[in-house]
Amino acid sequence: MFELFKVVEFFPKMLETFVYTIWVVIGSVFISFALAVPIAVIRIKKIPLISQFCEVWLSFIRSMPGILELFLAYFVLPGMLDKVGIDTSDWSGTTFVLIAMVFHYAPFISEILRPAYLSVDIGQHEAAASIGLTGFQTFVKIIAPQTLPVALPLLCNAAIDTVKDTSLLFTIGVIDLMGKADLIIADSYGMSKMEAYLTVAIYYWILTVGVIAIFRQWEKYFKKYKLSTGIKLKS
Amino acid sequence: MGEPFVKIRDIHKSFGKTQVLKGVDLDVEKGDVVTLMGPSGTGKTTLLRCINLLERPEQGSITIGDETIECGKLTKKAMVSFRRNTTMVFQNYNLFKNKTVLENVMEGLVSVQKKSKEEAREIAMEELVKVNMEDKINAYPSEISGGQQQRAGIARALALKPKVILLDEPTSALDPELVGGVLDIIKDIAKTGITMIIVTHEMRFARKISTKVVFMDGGYIVETGAPDELFENPKEERTKKFLEKIMH
Numbered sequence: 001m002f003e004l005f006k007v008v009e010f011f012p013k014m015l016e017t018f019v020y021t022i023w024v025v026i027g028s029v030f031i032s033f034a035l036a037v038p039i040a041v042i043r044i045k046k047i048p049l050i051s052q053f054c055e056v057w058l059s060f061i062r063s064m065p066g067i068l069e070l071f072l073a074y075f076v077l078p079g080m081l082d083k084v085g086i087d088t089s090d091w092s093g094t095t096f097v098l099i100a101m102v103f104h105y106a107p108f109i110s111e112i113l114r115p116a117y118l119s120v121d122i123g124q125h126e127a128a129a130s131i132g133l134t135g136f137q138t139f140v141k142i143i144a145p146q147t148l149p150v151a152l153p154l155l156c157n158a159a160i161d162t163v164k165d166t167s168l169l170f171t172i173g174v175i176d177l178m179g180k181a182d183l184i185i186a187d188s189y190g191m192s193k194m195e196a197y198l199t200v201a202i203y204y205w206i207l208t209v210g211v212i213a214i215f216r217q218w219e220k221y222f223k224k225y226k227l228s229t230g231i232k233l234k235s
Numbered sequence: 236m237g238e239p240f241v242k243i244r245d246i247h248k249s250f251g252k253t254q255v256l257k258g259v260d261l262d263v264e265k266g267d268v269v270t271l272m273g274p275s276g277t278g279k280t281t282l283l284r285c286i287n288l289l290e291r292p293e294q295g296s297i298t299i300g301d302e303t304i305e306c307g308k309l310t311k312k313a314m315v316s317f318r319r320n321t322t323m324v325f326q327n328y329n330l331f332k333n334k335t336v337l338e339n340v341m342e343g344l345v346s347v348q349k350k351s352k353e354e355a356r357e358i359a360m361e362e363l364v365k366v367n368m369e370d371k372i373n374a375y376p377s378e379i380s381g382g383q384q385q386r387a388g389i390a391r392a393l394a395l396k397p398k399v400i401l402l403d404e405p406t407s408a409l410d411p412e413l414v415g416g417v418l419d420i421i422k423d424i425a426k427t428g429i430t431m432i433i434v435t436h437e438m439r440f441a442r443k444i445s446t447k448v449v450f451m452d453g454g455y456i457v458e459t460g461a462p463d464e465l466f467e468n469p470k471e472e473r474t475k476k477f478l479e480k481i482m483h
Contacts, residue, residue, distance in 0.1 A: 121329075123325060123327055123329035124329060124331060126289050126323075126325070126329060127323075127325060127329035127330070127331065128331070129287075129289060129318060130287055130289065130318070130321075130322055130323035130325075130392075130401075131322055131342065131343035131347060131391065131392075131395060132315065132318050132319035132322075132343060132347040132395070133315075133342070133343070133346055133347060134315050135311070135315075137346050141342065141346065142331050142333065142334075145333040146332055146333050224375065225333050225375055225377070226375060226377035226378065227332055227333075227377070
């Protein structure tokens with residue numbers, strides 16, 4: 001029997017976990033992005049050794065399921081760090097979650113930024129050089145602002161993937177939305193599965209719609225450059 | 236007369252196995268308007284791009300004013316610093332797409348010459364008025380025509396008051412009816428006494444505004460002379476043939 005009032009009852013119970021999930025998503029996306037920029041630069045400039053390392057890293061994370069990376073971070077990494085004298089026993093589960101997420105998404109996002117960067121016309125680089133801008137000034141003032149609008153739709157997808165990957169956290173004992181649902185189900189002796197999962201679904205939906213709304217807003221901001229040379233969509 | 240203002244010596248540039256410039260020497264005096272002409276693929280544009288190091292010559296030296304560089308050994312820093320002697324007007328305009336017309340002209344003044352925003356805006360406006368773009372200052376490049384973009388490109392190059400302005404086929408990408416307007420502006424600038432080096436196929440225009448015409452072929456400078464002299468009485472056979480072909 002489906003009882004709607006239970007959804008209303010469960011909703012506030014999951015709020016705290018929901019907020020936690022938001023922080024995990026924000027943390028993962030920001031740290032991954034911050035690392036993805038230098039990784040993309042290394043790969044574009046083909047800096048010897050590090051760029052090959054990044055290629056192997058990218059190939060690795062592309063072929064590994066998220067849960068394996070999470071297990072590696074949580075079960076294998078502490079032993080490795082222990083050998084070099086780093087004690088991880090007081091690290092929180094969230095720390096390992098962030099490590100796993102960033103390990104996966106940093107190279108993944110670099111592979112979004114790299115082609116977006118390369119899509120900027122060479123003439124823009126040359127014009128910047130011709131007025132005497134340094135390489136760094138060119139990147140910050142001219143190239144990056146033209147790279148971002150191209151990358152945004154795929155960055156949005158990556159952020160949504162991050163949202164869904166948080167559902168794996170329960171496997172290492174961190175209470176995420178799925179974990180919280182299981183706890184609630186256990187509390188009701190397995191009677192409220194449908195209501196609990198529906199509540200989780202609603203939270204994921206809110207989170208995803210929120211992510212999309214933020215990126216849409218951002219895309220709108222860049223529309224003023226009218227960079228697109230493709231077919232014009234009806235507005 | 237002492238040392239020339241711009242002194243280019245023995246410039247060699249190859250792309251892969253193709254040697255495009257095979258040892259080019261060129262002198263330009265202060266205030267000269269020099270036109271580079273010649274058949275396509277002879278290295279005119281490459282030579283122009285070597286002067287501001289968008290292409291890096293393997294060999295040779297370039298002097299502008301009192302700064303000299305040896306092209307064989309150049310650090311990134313030296314390249315950026317030497318580049319600031321010149322600015323360039325591009326065939327495809329290459330306005331910064333993420334900046335308005337005014338911001339395009341202000342960029343170098345603020346970022347390179349470290350002028351205040353107010354001062355940069357004042358200088359930029361002055362240049363934009365000169366090229367009749369004062370009513371489009373807040374437009375993005377995608378919102379204006381090619382002719383307008385090129386005029387903004389010229390303003391961007393002028394605003395920095397470089398020692399030399401390089402113009403790379405500034406009208407070849409324009410619709411025929413827009414060419415005249417842009418050429419008129421370049422003509423006006425030429426009168427102000429700024430040193431210019433132009434690659435162009437607009438022969439009548441070149442003849443009218445140049446103080447010196449350089450004919451290039453096959454990676455060499457074949458002949459150099461005053462415009463009337465070179466157009467009327469070319470000394471070299473190759474120059475004659477080229478002029479016969481294009482002056483119909």
